Amino acid sequence: RGEYSVSAMIDLGDKYPDSFPILHRVVRASDGTLLQVVMEKLKGMTLSKFLSIHALDEEESPAIDLSVKLDIALKIALALNCLHMSGKVHRDLKPSNIFLTENGKVKIFDFMHTKCRKKDGFRQGVFAGTPSYASPESFLDVTSVDHRSDLFALGIILEELFTGERFYGSGASFFDIINAIDGEDNLFEGLPPGTPIVVCEVVKSLLYCDPGLRPRTVLEVGRNLAELLIEREPYLRLQEPYYSFLGRATGL
Numbered sequence: 001r002g003e004y005s006v007s008a009m010i011d012l013g014d015k016y017p018d019s020f021p022i023l024h025r026v027v028r029a030s031d032g033t034l035l036q037v038v039m040e041k042l043k044g045m046t047l048s049k050f051l052s053i054h055a056l057d058e059e060e061s062p063a064i065d066l067s068v069k070l071d072i073a074l075k076i077a078l079a080l081n082c083l084h085m086s087g088k089v090h091r092d093l094k095p096s097n098i099f100l101t102e103n104g105k106v107k108i109f110d111f112m113h114t115k116c117r118k119k120d121g122f123r124q125g126v127f128a129g130t131p132s133y134a135s136p137e138s139f140l141d142v143t144s145v146d147h148r149s150d151l152f153a154l155g156i157i158l159e160e161l162f163t164g165e166r167f168y169g170s171g172a173s174f175f176d177i178i179n180a181i182d183g184e185d186n187l188f189e190g191l192p193p194g195t196p197i198v199v200c201e202v203v204k205s206l207l208y209c210d211p212g213l214r215p216r217t218v219l220e221v222g223r224n225l226a227e228l229l230i231e232r233e234p235y236l237r238l239q240e241p242y243y244s245f246l247g248r249a250t251g252l
Helices: 002-015 047-054 066-085 136-140 147-163 174-181 197-206 218-232 242-247
Strands: 023-028 034-039 044-046 098-101 106-108
Touching: 002 066, 044 047, 047 098, 047 147, 066 106, 066 147, 066 218, 066 242, 136 147, 136 174, 147 197, 147 218, 197 218, 218 242
Parallel strands: none
Antiparallel strands: 023 034, 044 098, 098 106
């Protein structure tokens, strides 16, 4: 599993340095055993820490501006699209695996559970990832897991980004989450008053328990959010990644 993680980091960091960490050096023993991996030093904080800071009392920490939230969401979507276009499924997407750099980049890391959709099968009955961000199929039928499981995780992350609260509440157990999913068609419960309808529709579309009802690709998500952000900040229209989401068509 560690070898595949390193391979994924090398591949993604080389192709998409704005969305994934760059690997500087891999040290191996004479027999090929992996000894050390040297990654670029990232300055900033994880999305998890960012959200925890802003979850403090509003008098101590001002609310996150909508444009900032949209920008973060779009850059996560861009990185996820690059991952999926490389034929990979992350399977453990969560705020602590998303890094916000000081210069405005958003990078996804930790590929310990990442798999190649076309080459690697998922063993039946073997759960991988973090329960509070896992898709229903990750619990119920591991063999059906594909890129749409990452989209479900993205839906949970976006709901937490726009609400400032944990999706299942703090301290939810594995079985609490299973019970919350059981018998539900969609786990979306709404976003705070004043949240744009487009954002609500996007998050709801990601949180269908049936993967067949979720968006086909993350680009569908990115395009809708990009249109909203550019409506608020027109100067971003010709900048990346916003231009790509509005003008690029791609498929899996």
